[in-house]
Structure formats: C-alpha cells, structure tokens
Amino acid sequence: MKAIVLGKAERQILVGVPVLFLAGTLIHFLYGLSGEFFLVGLLAPVNESVWEHLKLALWPTTLWWTAGYLWAQRRGRELDAPAWFAAALGALLTTEITIVLLFYFYTGAFGVESLAADVLLFFLAVLLGQIAGGKIYQRGSSVSWVFPLALLALLLALFAAFTLAPPDLPLFTDPNSGVRGIFRV
Numbered sequence: 001m002k003a004i005v006l007g008k009a010e011r012q013i014l015v016g017v018p019v020l021f022l023a024g025t026l027i028h029f030l031y032g033l034s035g036e037f038f039l040v041g042l043l044a045p046v047n048e049s050v051w052e053h054l055k056l057a058l059w060p061t062t063l064w065w066t067a068g069y070l071w072a073q074r075r076g077r078e079l080d081a082p083a084w085f086a087a088a089l090g091a092l093l094t095t096e097i098t099i100v101l102l103f104y105f106y107t108g109a110f111g112v113e114s115l116a117a118d119v120l121l122f123f124l125a126v127l128l129g130q131i132a133g134g135k136i137y138q139r140g141s142s143v144s145w146v147f148p149l150a151l152l153a154l155l156l157a158l159f160a161a162f163t164l165a166p167p168d169l170p171l172f173t174d175p176n177s178g179v180r181g182i183f184r185v
Contacts, residue, residue: 008072008077010134010137010138012068012071012072013068013087013091013130013133013134013137014130014131014134016061016064016065016068016126016130017123017126017127017130019060019064020057020060020061020064020126020130021122021123021126023060023064024056024057024060024122024126025056025119025122027043027044027045027055027056027059027060028044028045028053028056029044030043030044031044031045031046038182041163041182042159042160042163042182043055043059044059046163046181046182047174047177047179047180047181047184048174048175048176048177049166049171049172049173049174049175049180050099050100050103050104050170050171050172051162051166051171051172052163052172052174053099054096054099054100054159055159056122057092057095057096057099057122057125057126057129058092058096058155058156058159061088061091061092061095061126061129062088062092062152062156065084065085065087065088065091065092065133066088068084069081069084069085069088080137080140080141081145082140082141082142082143082144082145082148083136083137083139083140083141084137084145085141085145085148085149085152086136086137086141086143086145086147086148087133087134087136087137087141088133088148088152089148089151089152090129090132090133090136091129091130091132091133091136092129092152092155093129094125094128094129094132094133095125095126095128095129095130096125096129098121098124098125098128098129099121099122099125100171102121102124102125103118103121106121162181163181163182164181164182164183165181166180166181166185167180168180
C-alpha cells in the first residue's frame with residue numbers, strides 16, 4: 001500500500017476542515033446577534049433559505065484560503081499562486097454545490113427535515129471541499145491566479161446582490177416564513 005505524504009500546504013488545507021466547520025456554525029447566528037445589522041447580513045444568513053445558508057461556507061472558506069496564502073508568504077514558504085487560488089475556488093464551489101445537491105436530495109427524496117442532518121451535511125460539504133481544494137493544489141494550475149480571483153469576486157458580488165434582491169425561486173425562499181432576502185420580500 002502506498003503511503004500518503006502530505007506537504008505543509010496540504011496539511012494546512014485539511015486543518016481548515018474543523019476551523020471552517022466551527023466558523024460556519026458561528027456565522028449562522030451572527031445576523032441575529034448583531035441586531036440584524038445590514039452589513040452583517042451581507043456576510044451571514046438573513047433567513048433560513050438554502051441560498052443564505054451557503055454563506056456559512058462562502059466567507060470562512062474565502063478568508064481561510066486567503067489567510068493561508070498570506071501566512072505562507074509571510075513565513076517564507078513559496079506557494080504556487082495560480083494553483084492555490086484555483087484550489088481555493090475549487091474548494092468553495094465543491095462545498096457550495098455539495099450543500100445544495102445533498103440538501104435537496106435528502107429533503108426531497110426522503111422528506112427528511114433534521115437539524116442533525118443539516119449539520120452533518122455542512123461538515124461533509126466542508127470536508128469534500130477541502131479535499132477537492134487539496135487535490136487541485138497538488139495537480140497545479142496552468143491558469144493565471146487572476147482568473148480564479150475574478151470568479152471569486154463575481155461570486156461574492158452575486159451573494160451580496162441576491163441577499164439584497166433575491167429571485168423568486170425556492171432556493172432563495174425561507175421555507176418557514178416564505179420571505180426572501182434581507183428586505184423580506
């Protein structure tokens with residue numbers, strides 16, 4: 001059997017799993033604790049819609065990978081910037097897509113509505129996202145680091161826009177109250 005050897009970058013990526021899980025869990029309550037402060041609503045879920053819950057991974061993952069790159073640079077470790085930022089985007093997209101697909105699978109196919117299932121789903125999505133990011137980093141990237149950062153910026157802008165003016169779709173609708181977005185339309 002071949003031993004798996006993880007470098008510093010790969011270990012840093014996997015350490016992110018419990019950090020991102022905890023950060024995302026804490027972010028869930030941030031908007032309410034802030035007294036529903038508008039700017040906090042751009043970072044934290046403003047209702048119980050699936051879209052708003054994707055913020056639980058969006059900001060922690062973005063900050064984790066950005067801080068990881070800056071930390072490595074500060075410590076004199078050379079990271080492959082194109083691969084790192086492609087991996088960051090891959091980790092985020094994998095996490096977000098996993099959340100949406102698995103949530104609608106277990107709620108739609110089995111009719112399950114369970115906080116425990118939601119928490120387990122979030123942990124699994126973060127784990128899969130970080131593993132995917134690690135694999136992407138190991139393979140390297142031939143694209144400029146600008147491309148994944150531009151896509152990430154677009155994604156962040158979409159989250160802000162759809163918090164302010166969400167489409168009238170189930171993904172954006174709070175299943176408990178039927179409202180959408182920060183203005184509760």
